[in-house]
Amino acid sequence: xxxxxxxxxxxxxxxxxxxxxxxxxxxxxxxxxxxxxxxxxxxxxxxxxxxxxxxxxxxxxxxxxxxxxxxxxxxxxxxxxxxxxxxxxxxxxxxxxxxxxxxxxxxxxxxxxxxxxxxxxxxxxxxxxxxxxxxxxxxxxxxxxxxxxxxxxxxxxxxxxxxxxxxxxxxxxxxxxxxxxxxxxxxxxxxxxxxxxxxxxxxxxxxxxxxxxxxxxxxxxxxxxxxxxxxxxxxxxxxxxxxxxxxxxxxxxxxxxxxxxxxxxxxxxxxxxxxxxxxxxxxxxxxxxxxxxxxxxxxxxxxxxxxxxxxxxxxxxxxxxxxxxxxxxxxxxxxxxxxxxxxxxxxxxxxxxxxxxxxxxxxxxxxxxxxxxxxxxxxxxxxxxxxxxxxxxxxxxxxxxxxxxxxxxxxxxxxxxxxxxxxxxxxxxxxxxxxxxxxxxxxxxxxxxxxxxxxxxxxxxxxxxxxxxxxxxxxxxxxxxxxxxxxxxxxxxxxxxxxxxxxxxxxxxxxxxxxxxxxxxxxxxxxxxxxxxxxxxxxxxxxxxxxxxxxxxxxxxxxxxxxxxxxxxxxx
Amino acid sequence: xxxxxxxxxxxxxxxxxxxxxxxxxxxxxxxxxxxxxxxxxxxxxxxxxxxxxxxxxxxxxxxxxxxxxxxxxxxxxxxxxxxxxxxxxxxxxxxxxxxxxxxxxxxxxxxxxxxxxxxxxxxxxxxxxxxxxxxxxxxxxxxxxxxxxxxxxxxxxxxxxxxx
Numbered sequence: 238x239x240x241x242x243x244x245x246x247x248x249x250x251x252x253x254x255x256x257x258x259x260x261x262x263x264x265x266x267x268x269x270x271x272x273x274x275x276x277x278x279x280x281x282x283x284x285x286x287x288x289x290x291x292x293x294x295x296x297x298x299x300x301x302x303x304x305x306x307x308x309x310x311x312x313x314x315x316x317x318x319x320x321x322x323x324x325x326x327x328x329x330x331x332x333x334x335x336x337x338x339x340x341x342x343x344x345x346x347x348x349x350x351x352x353x354x355x356x357x358x359x360x361x362x363x364x365x366x367x368x369x370x371x372x373x374x375x376x377x378x379x380x381x382x383x384x385x386x387x388x389x390x391x392x393x394x395x396x397x398x399x400x401x402x403x404x405x406x407x408x409x410x411x412x413x414x415x416x417x418x419x420x421x422x423x424x425x426x427x428x429x430x431x432x433x434x435x436x437x438x439x440x441x442x443x444x445x446x447x448x449x450x451x452x453x454x455x456x457x458x459x460x461x462x463x464x465x466x467x468x469x470x471x472x473x474x475x476x477x478x479x480x481x482x483x484x485x486x487x488x489x490x491x492x493x494x495x496x497x498x499x500x501x502x503x504x505x506x507x508x509x510x511x512x513x514x515x516x517x518x519x520x521x522x523x524x525x526x527x528x529x530x531x532x533x534x535x536x537x538x539x540x541x542x543x544x545x546x547x548x549x550x551x552x553x554x555x556x557x558x559x560x561x562x563x564x565x566x567x568x569x570x571x572x573x574x575x576x577x578x579x580x581x582x583x584x585x586x587x588x589x590x591x592x593x594x595x596x597x598x599x600x601x602x603x604x605x606x607x608x609x610x611x612x613x614x615x616x617x618x619x620x621x622x623x624x625x626x627x628x629x630x631x632x633x634x635x636x637x638x639x640x641x642x643x644x645x646x647x648x649x650x651x652x653x654x655x656x657x658x659x660x661x662x663x664x665x666x667x668x669x670x671x672x673x674x675x676x677x678x679x680x681x682x683x684x685x686x687x688x689x690x691x692x693x694x695x696x697x698x699x700x701x702x703x704x705x706x707x708x709x710x711x712x713x714x715x716x717x718x719x720x721x722x723x724x725x726x727x728x729x730x731x732x733x734x735x736x737x738x739x740x741x742x743x744x745x746x747x748x749x750x751x752x753x754x755x756x757x758x759x760x761x762x763x764x765x766x767x768x769x770x771x772x773x774x775x776x777x778x779x780x781x782x783x784x785x786x787x788x789x790x791x792x793x794x795x796x797x798x799x800x801x802x803x804x805x806x807x808x809x
Numbered sequence: 810x811x812x813x814x815x816x817x818x819x820x821x822x823x824x825x826x827x828x829x830x831x832x833x834x835x836x837x838x839x840x841x842x843x844x845x846x847x848x849x850x851x852x853x854x855x856x857x858x859x860x861x862x863x864x865x866x867x868x869x870x871x872x873x874x875x876x877x878x879x880x881x882x883x884x885x886x887x888x889x890x891x892x893x894x895x896x897x898x899x900x901x902x903x904x905x906x907x908x909x910x911x912x913x914x915x916x917x918x919x920x921x922x923x924x925x926x927x928x929x930x931x932x933x934x935x936x937x938x939x940x941x942x943x944x945x946x947x948x949x950x951x952x953x954x955x956x957x958x959x960x961x962x963x964x965x966x967x968x969x970x971x972x973x
């Protein structure tokens with residue numbers, strides 16, 4: 238006989254969990270009591286959102302499911318943003334939550350929340366465990382569901398009495414759910430149809446998304462693209478799925494996509510999406526997306542097909558196995574005319590910035606990160622302008638080297654995700670690129686990196702603004718800069734902050750030091766690369782604050798609601 | 810997106826695990842899109858671990874196609890069919906309490922007879938009629954008894970089954 242708590246921890250071990258992120262509380266005391274004696278490395282976070290993002294970052298970097306544990310009520314509600322982040326991006330995370338004792342559920346007990354109710358819409362699946370006998374099966378199922386099909390987060394809510402209940406139940410083998418049968422093998426007829434379309438196409442483009450990375454299909458994708466000479470555009474979450482350094486790489490499409498990618502999409506006669514779900518930030522105006530193209534869509538999630546754009550050739554299944562079956566049916570081609578056209582677009586408008594600008598531009602700093610690391614690093618980001626620039630000015634050549642909240646766009650993701658990534662990949666350089674807005678949303682987690690001696694580097698692009706919001710206010714709201722300045726000077730009228738001598742709050746260098754990390758501030762361009770080298774050599778957590786030009790914009794930009802052919806370019 | 814699509818009433822039937830939380834999950838997916846479920850019926854099938862849900866939702870074809878796919882994606886949903894696209898049987902059972910006087914009582918009974926309904930209860934000033942039939946049949950009956958003053962109605966919600 239074992240307690241439900243012991244059962245749970247044993248089931249985590251059986252599922253291969255070696256790393257666990259979390260924070261204890263009243264309803265998970267039994268689980269933590271067992272954890273103390275378990276052969277797992279535990280990371281004590283300072284806010285449960287950090288735990289979910291760490292588990293998420295760990296999963297994105299390693300390809301293995303991330304796991305976290307939180308208490309009931311506020312512990313679970315704090316975890317919601319992290320679960321929603323993982324859900325939108327299809328990341329395998331298992332979250333164990335404590336719940337008040339069964340007989341108190343629904344009585345407004347202390348630290349009670351309807352966790353399964355609250356998380357239903359932001360998880361792939363969730364469970365309320367009512368009997369410890371079910372625990373071994375449910376935990377095994379949770380990992381199976383989180384990691385198969387389109388991966389996603391699964392939450393298991395375990396009341397305190399169930400953790401204390403004794404049971405002799407065990408579970409072995411593969412969990413089966415009759416309502417859950419993800420399709421892996423693509424339909425051969427559809428694959429043949431796609432092959433014929435590719436062979437007949439004069440101007441094809443591949444749109445590669447997160448599915449390529451989830452399915453570990455980069456090698457197959459690269460083989461296909463090179464064999465059939467098809468240019469590849471990679472979505473934000475697909476970055477690294479196809480090497481940015483390849484001549485066929487069009488880089489990112491969409492709202493802040495490259496001119497080459499957006500022109501290629503607008504002019505192609507065949508668009509092959511491999512594991513990309515046609516997010517609105519990718520498509521722009523849907524009715525004018527790829528207007529002349531036949532659209533093929535390879536996706537493991539049937540509900541992704543034709544969700545936003547019309548699809549002519551759907552192929553449901555796992556990207557890797559489908560591409561493997563497809564490649565031998567593809568005729569080797571030169572496609573000179575189309576590639577010449579594409580290369581002209583690439584040359585005409587690569588991602589660029591004003592190199593003569595004397596102040597530090599985030600674009601410049603990110604390029605320096607690329608130079609100093611020679612591209613060999615895992616980059617995590619927060620959300621905003623720096624995120625787009627991290628996609629533009631670092632070239633990704635390996636899958637799982639770019640980690641970012643794409644779907645939900647969660648500010649505060651980058652630092653905890655970097656800690657999770659480093660916990661799973663100790664031999665890699667891990668750099669979190671952030672902004673002065675985002676970093677403040679989960680700064681407290683830096684302590685975890687210090688405690689566990691995880692030498693991550695956090696680079697804060699400090700422009701004194703919520704930069705992306707400022708850009709939208711400049712471009713679409715007649716420069717009414719409302720509630721967007723983080724510098725204490727020149728604040729919006731309604732904030733009623735008196736003009737004070739230039740002082741910048743908070744002082745990120747002091748904050749880094751107060752959290753036990755090293756802090757460096759750079760204000761000159763020439764200081765950027767030396768600071769990065771120094772930080773990487775220190776082998777401890779380091780925060781570098783780059784004081785950047787306050788009001789730069791991300792270009793190109795497709796205005797919201799416009800078609801991809803209506804790009805606004807910053808530098809003519 | 811909604812330019813070329815049509816709004817109509819969809820009859821969706823789903824086989825789901827007979828477990829707590831499934832109903833909330835299914836209903837949440839539909840109501841979360843601002844759609845109202847007009848009628849809902851849930852009950853176990855020949856296999857007591859499986860329930861059948863039948864829902865009627867008026868809405869845009871494309872949005873409901875997406876809803877159907879999303880329902881299918883749920884772990885505890887075994888299968889989903891939008892019956893609107895095929896030929897199917899639908900039935901509804903209603904209990905109607907009608908104000909009845911000595912004068913008009915026979916008229917009401919006659920009407921119920923014509924529709925295959927049955928008087929299941931009679932009081933001094935009211936009577937309750939049970940009627941089972943196709944949705945349209947039930948609607949027609951309701952229209953005809955309206956002038957007698959309907960005191961109360963309870964409906965089972967539509968149940969449906971594909972003919973194939």
